[in-house]
Amino acid sequence: MPKTSLRDPARLLPAEPHVRAIAQELLERVVDAPIVSPHGHVPARWLSDDTQFSDPADLLIVHDHYVTRLLHAQGVPLEDLGVGGSPADPREAWRTLCSHWLAFSGTASAYWLAESLAQVFGIDETPSRDNADYLYDTIDTALRLPELRPRELFDRFNIDVLATTDDPMDTLEHHAALALDPTFSGRVIPTFRPDAYTDPEAPRFGERVATLIASEPGAATTFPGYLSALRSRRLHFKRHGAVSADHGVVEPFTCELDAAEAERLFQSALAGTLDAEGARVFRGHMLWQMAAMSVEDGLVMTIHAGVRRNHHTATFERFGPDTGHDIPIRTEYVDNLRPLLQSFGTAEGFHLVLFAIDETVYSRELAPLAGFYPSVYVGAPWWFLDAPDAMRRFREAVTETAGFYRTSGFIDDTRAYLSIPARHGVARRADASYLARLVAEGRLPLETAQRVIDDTVDSIPRKVFKL
Amino acid sequence: MPKTSLRDPARLLPAEPHVRAIAQELLERVVDAPIVSPHGHVPARWLSDDTQFSDPADLLIVHDHYVTRLLHAQGVPLEDLGVGGSPADPREAWRTLCSHWLAFSGTASAYWLAESLAQVFGIDETPSRDNADYLYDTIDTALRLPELRPRELFDRFNIDVLATTDDPMDTLEHHAALALDPTFSGRVIPTFRPDAYTDPEAPRFGERVATLIASEPGAATTFPGYLSALRSRRLHFKRHGAVSADHGVVEPFTCELDAAEAERLFQSALAGTLDAEGARVFRGHMLWQMAAMSVEDGLVMTIHAGVRRNHHTATFERFGPDTGHDIPIRTEYVDNLRPLLQSFGTAEGFHLVLFAIDETVYSRELAPLAGFYPSVYVGAPWWFLDAPDAMRRFREAVTETAGFYRTSGFIDDTRAYLSIPARHGVARRADASYLARLVAEGRLPLETAQRVIDDTVDSIPRKVFKL
Amino acid sequence: MPKTSLRDPARLLPAEPHVRAIAQELLERVVDAPIVSPHGHVPARWLSDDTQFSDPADLLIVHDHYVTRLLHAQGVPLEDLGVGGSPADPREAWRTLCSHWLAFSGTASAYWLAESLAQVFGIDETPSRDNADYLYDTIDTALRLPELRPRELFDRFNIDVLATTDDPMDTLEHHAALALDPTFSGRVIPTFRPDAYTDPEAPRFGERVATLIASEPGAATTFPGYLSALRSRRLHFKRHGAVSADHGVVEPFTCELDAAEAERLFQSALAGTLDAEGARVFRGHMLWQMAAMSVEDGLVMTIHAGVRRNHHTATFERFGPDTGHDIPIRTEYVDNLRPLLQSFGTAEGFHLVLFAIDETVYSRELAPLAGFYPSVYVGAPWWFLDAPDAMRRFREAVTETAGFYRTSGFIDDTRAYLSIPARHGVARRADASYLARLVAEGRLPLETAQRVIDDTVDSIPRKVFKL
Structure with a gap:
């Protein structure tokens, strides 16, 4: 019996010997490839200060x-x-x-x-x-x-690009310091994450928007002034190397509004008089506006949808957010994103990466959408789905409809710095396993599988995220 | 080619020889272990009377x-x-x-x-x-x-505990007789199942509630009187060995109500004037009240949700309920259970086992909930999902997020007495197969898998159901 | 290592050698069996004219x-x-x-x-x-x-029956010509597809209905006149060999209406004054009426549900329908079909084949429905699910509840004439693979698997589609 331990080079690969042999051959091509991490949550400061843990x-x-x-x-x-x-x-x-x-x-x-x-x-x-x-x-x-230290590990982990996730008002000074530092050659780039500035129900929305508008010379407290300030902050991010803007939403609802209606909702949001449905419409319109800006400035738009945040209020109040009780919910993409895709789905150069945590949408909604719209990519399995069996289900659900080249490549989405290589390793092993089965079942020539696995860790994420 | 027949000792185990060998080794540890059956539908009378089939x-x-x-x-x-x-x-x-x-x-x-x-x-x-x-x-x-005879089979099947499911007004005389009988050493315990007394749309609701309240000395026909009577019947069940209360609901909707609103709905339900939405709110509040009582008296709360009962009315009218046309529907747990979990999710000693028949919720809702709330356990695959492939999907969907120790252990949920060993056998074989794959793929050390399979048939159900 | 190329006789079969050997044995029984294609989109004219591509x-x-x-x-x-x-x-x-x-x-x-x-x-x-x-x-x-040429290929592909899909007002002259042609022995049959005549929101609904009613001698522009005309067109189809009527709907919503309400909605639809909810009710009632007619005339009723057609309006306006942006949506069958099944679910001789593109319904809704109602069959995986891994998931989701004999047999549903053998080949290979695993795991005797695979390509589709 082949012994497979947690440290076995063949770990996570299929047990069947012929499939495993093919998987190992495929894995060897990419097991030591540089890490492209286009979405994550490591603080840039850790690297600029090279803080000891x-x-x-x-x-x-x-x-x-x-x-x-x-x-x-x-x-x-x-x-x-x-x-x-x-x-x-x-x-x-x-x-x-x-x-x-x-x-x-x-x-x-x-x-x-x-x-x-x-x-x-x-x-x-x-x-x-x-x-x-x-x-x-x-x-x-x-x-x-x-x-x-973080910088030594950055090299040892063979990280090529590492994206952080940042508040629109962030000075990005740590990113700037890293870029100017001749002793650090890694690429650490920010990501524009405006949710707290586009959701009227977010804590301190009015205050944040006031700060945002104040940052834009000459901007009035009007909807156009607000958009203009957001646009400027995106450019600030671009100037510091950002390639994408990320949007964490409960539902990926989008809608187009005329200027008067947008202005009315905006003022009502600032006045704190917007009701729940109004807030929903405003968020939906802002997602549409963010797409419009992505078309304009070229930042890749990524959407992470479908999580009920802070499910247990007492825990949230005592320990704050991100304390383990964010729970996925059923999510709908086809009708919710339709207004956005009607407007921008075929826009030149627009990239929209859809991450889902409700795996029922992979075969039903995301693969068909990405199989038609040149802008749409199916985001890699994320959060609770970021594990070997879930990754296999993702490939099995998506590939037969959309192939490999309409998917995003892996994102580690983590603040757990030490786990970055392990997470990318799992994705590479999962992909090698899936591809090996296709080869073993005569569904893909070995040479094609070799090309595909090379691309999944390199050219695919670079193209999707414009790196 | 290895021959596998229906009676092969390796039946239901994976075909790949190395994985099968590991699975067999794991299975051998538990194949003859005593049966712990914490939820089922065998009538206690069969055992107390030792009726011939x-x-x-x-x-x-x-x-x-x-x-x-x-x-x-x-x-x-x-x-x-x-x-x-x-x-x-x-x-x-x-x-x-x-x-x-x-x-x-x-x-x-x-x-x-x-x-x-x-x-x-x-x-x-x-x-x-x-x-x-x-x-x-x-x-x-x-x-x-x-x-x-049932008693001989009870021994031959090596049943350690068998729970029945009973009406709150049941005298539990058969359970009492069994407990007192020196010739029978098995443990047969009742389960409190109050749906017909908490759903205003159940047949003869008013009549049942009247009987219930009449059973409680001094209780008035008020909401507090009704709760008090329910509380007493739960204690009656506890005195006869019950460890859990079971709730069969279409949707696991819950809500907290103030005393006046609860009273208003209750009186309206008794008067037969409650509309559909009122009935839903009443049911939702009673599920919340049942959780409150479980926190108080320690009965494990189990919820079996998501079935449209008696889909074909003509068949129901002619042949009664449970005649094969109960059909699962899409079910939502995250928002529906939130009020209950806000109140009791972290309550000391509270156990809430969530059974689902809509398998999309396993990875999306139940594993994340059970992976945070100390009270929540993911119920084993149930009813239409009580079969080898569905069990495999259950483990694959749940384990990567919640492990094994946030799941309930198997329940056979059956009145088909003769099939009890076969059903537990399928679960053991399915778990051995899944664990063997994890071992073969280097995802779990063999010694850990051995410990886990031992626990799944013994310490896990005993702990979850407080046996 | 066994080499499996795209042309390998064992292509698509499982890699594990013992399972593959069983699968090959099963496949050999049916790999060259005649093709029964009870639902597709090849134009009959191609065959009647024997047009060169x-x-x-x-x-x-x-x-x-x-x-x-x-x-x-x-x-x-x-x-x-x-x-x-x-x-x-x-x-x-x-x-x-x-x-x-x-x-x-x-x-x-x-x-x-x-x-x-x-x-x-x-x-x-x-x-x-x-x-x-x-x-x-x-x-x-x-x-x-x-x-x-199409006719030569028809023979070479070993097609036994080929169903086309046709407009209710089609003369069916090409089918008639083929039937009369002594030089062509194939069976090419039409399928009645009335959606454009039963959906008030379909383009040119009023005009189509006017033409329909005009075709029926003596029919008035009333709801009974309209039903009568539909009934006659169905008979016209039956006379030309049709065995089924197909219904493509967004949701499989059904409802019974009294004559007055049906008339009111019908007149309102013709007048163009029906609102969205009225249109939904009318469609739902027409699906119920179509079932009533199927009970009457014996045409098998097939429902293809759950697709948002023409998602990208600009593409639709420029290139027309069926241009790649029809996207599946979440679909509900249990409550939507209940009125229809209450009326006709146990009607003698009624066949209702439910095709789904939202695979979550296979285990949750369709297998349980088909496992009770003698009229209901689970349609084979369709459209985006018409591929090896999706077919495996279909069998795994359906079989444990409903077996093989409540499923429809494969339909190719295609206009891509050359791909017909390939598509049926994939289904045969997928079924052989699934059955081989059941045999290898001791879940099915080999002789039963042999019988089942023979039936899936022959007696099952013939029985379900009354061929």
Whole structure:
């Protein structure tokens, strides 16, 4: 029986020996290819300051809501993990993770953590209550070494491009510093993420919009003034290397409005008198406007839709957002995006990448849309779907209708810096596995599969994200 | 080529030899483990009276709506099968099943029936028109033997716990008799199922509620009186060993109401003047109240949602409920359950097991909910999803997000007594197959998979159902 | 390693050697079986006139919206492909396809095209920019040969029955001519497709209805007159061999109306004063009426539901319908069809075949419906789901609940004449693969699998479509 361990070079590849052999051959072509990461959440400051990571818990637990949510589900209070700024003993938090390791069996998080431990710290042991302190000390000691600084890891991880996600009003000074720094050759680019400025129901919307408009010389507090300020901030991002604008929405609803109606909703939003339906229409129109600006300035438009944020209000109020209780909901793209696609679906140079967390839309909605509109790309499986079996289902659902070249290439979408290579590794292994099956079943010549896997890690993300 | 027959010890395991070998090793650990059945529909009377089964048709056809529905779809009138009390010749009904055996090819029912025939009656032949009478006589003769009585089978099936499902007003005398009987050592526990008392649109709602309230000394016909009576009946169930309360709802809608509004809806429901929306709100509030009581008295709350009952009215009117035309519908859990989870999602000791028959919710809604809320468990695949491929899809959809330890363990949910071991057997084989793949692909160490499969049949259901 | 090429006899079969061996054995039984095509879009005129195909682009690109949509998504203007009557150089269109071949990797279209090229023209090369002209010339030359005429191909493809899809007012003269022609022994039958006459929102509805009613001697412009005219046209179709009536609807909504309400909506529809909700109700009632007529005249009722047609209005206005931007939407069958099934679900001899393009309904709605109602059959995977992996998912989702004998058998649903054998071939290979796994996993005896695969290509479609 072939032994496959977590560190086996053939890990995640299909068990059937002939398919595995093909998959290994395909994987070898890309296993060490540079990482193109066109969407993620690593703070640019980590790289510009080359900050030392403070401790194992801060590095691997506190900010990773995949990890803290599952510990919470096991009955661990979030405050014991240091979530949301709670004071917590990092060693105790680490012990808690290790002693609940069994609960992570079979999850994507377990794989990413195990990969990070092995790859970065040379740790091959399965975490447990017994070895928790030993692991903690090993990691903690390593974190003080210069080669564990973010910039050294950037090189070691072979990252070619890393996109961050940023507030429209961000000065982007860290990106600027990195670009000017002769000692750092990596490409770290910002991404324009305007949700808090386009959703009248977002906290402090009025205040944010006032700041935004104030930043634009001569702009009035009118809808055109607001659009003009947004346009300027996008150019500010472009000047700092941005290639895309990202939109996180509950539903990808879009609509066109005439100037008077847009103005009326805008003023009502600022006055705090807009009702829920008005807010929905305003958001829908702003998504349409963002597409119009993308057509104009060339920033790739990405939409991440379908998440009910902060499901448990008490946890949100105590620990803040991104604390593990954002829950996916059923999402509809075909009718919601129709107004946007009627206007811009065939616009020259427009790129619209649709990320979904409701996997029922892959075969039904996204592959057919991307199989017609030259602007539309099916975003790689994202968030809860960012794992081997879900990735296989994604390829199986999308490829027969849209092929490989209407998909986006992988995005890691993470703030968990150490897991970036593991996440890209999973995607490469999943794609090699899927392609190998197509080859083994006579559905694709091997040479084509070789070309496709090369493209999925390189030319496809570069083309889709205009890198 | 390895021969795999219906009676092969490796049946249902993956064909790939290396994966199969791992699966067999895992299966061997649990194939003969005691059966924990925390949710089902066997009448307690069968065991307290140790009733002899009357004939093969009554035992294997009449009460099994999986079987009768597919025969009905083949054009067999339900009255020919003895459904709903119709007089029918049992031998003719059995002949009908045997001569339509081909129509069952590949279904879960065919597997369960074949397993039951083999395991209980030593019958290895495929049923057909030709051997129908021979099979009938073999079964009929066996049924007269003492070892085919329910209690003997209980031991032979190695059932450790068997939960029944009962009306809140049930005296539970059969459970009491079993508990007191020194000749029976099995554990047979009731389950509180109050739907008919909490849904204003259920038949004879007012009459039932009147009986309920009358059972509670001093209770007035008010909403508090009604709640108080329900609370007492739950305690009655607890005193007879109940560990859970089960709720069968079309949609898992929940809402909190103030006392005045609840009273108004309650009185309106009793007066028969509540409209459809009012009835929905009342049901939603009662689900919330049931959660409140579960937090209080510790009964595990299980929700079976998403079935349009009695789709074909003419059949319902002639043959009654549970006659094969309950059809699943699209179901939403995230927003519907939010009020309940806001109130009780993190309540100490609260267990909420969510069963779904719309499999799209597994990866999108249930795994993320169970991956955060310590109270929430993803119920095992149920009803139409209670079959090998659907079970595989369940594990593939849930595990990467929520692991194994946020799932409920298998429930057989059946009145088909003879099929209980076959159903648990399918679940064990499906889990062994899934785990074996994870091991073969280097995603789980073998020792972890061994621990997990042990837990899925034992410690997981015991913990989730507080057994 | 077993070599599997696109022309390998084992293509599309599972890679695992034991499963593949069983699949091959099963496939051999049906690989050359006659083609029963009970639903498709080939014009009868092609066969009655035995028209020579004009050129490679006209034959393989222009009318195949699977092909043109994916080229459009790659940025190719539809006018360059000759879509919608645009003048385009066929050789250039062909070169465009060949030079974009990589974009089709893994799609169903690539497989069908490759199969057609190999089977009909003996071309085994992968199309590319380099060999485009050579392939064009090869095909173009072959098209002039008598054996490439439609009738010769009909024989060579071993087509037993071919159904076309036709307007209710069609004279069916080509079908009549074929039936009378002693030199043609094939069976080419029409299908009644009345959507444009039953949907008040269809273009020129009033005009069409006027023509329809005028065709019925003595019919008044009343709802009964309209029904009477429809009834007569159905009989006209039956007299020309039709076995089914097909209904393409956005949602399978149905409702019963009383005569007065139906008349009111009908007159309002003709007057152009019906609002959107009224139009929906009228369509829903007409679907119910069509079922009533099917019960009466015996035509099998097929429903193809769930497509948002002509998503991109600009493309529709310039190039017409069926140009690649029909996009599936979420579809609901259980509640929508309930009124129809209440009335006719158990009617003697009624056949209702439900085709879905939203695959979430297979396990949740269609298999349970077909597993109870004797009239209901689950339609084979259709349109975007008409490919190997989607077919596997279909069988996995449906079989455990409804078996094989409540499904429709394959339909090719195509106008791409050359691809008919390839499409049926994919279905046969997919079914052999699925059945082989059931056998290998001990879930089905080999002899039963043999019987089932024989039936799926022959007795099942013949029975379901009353052929």
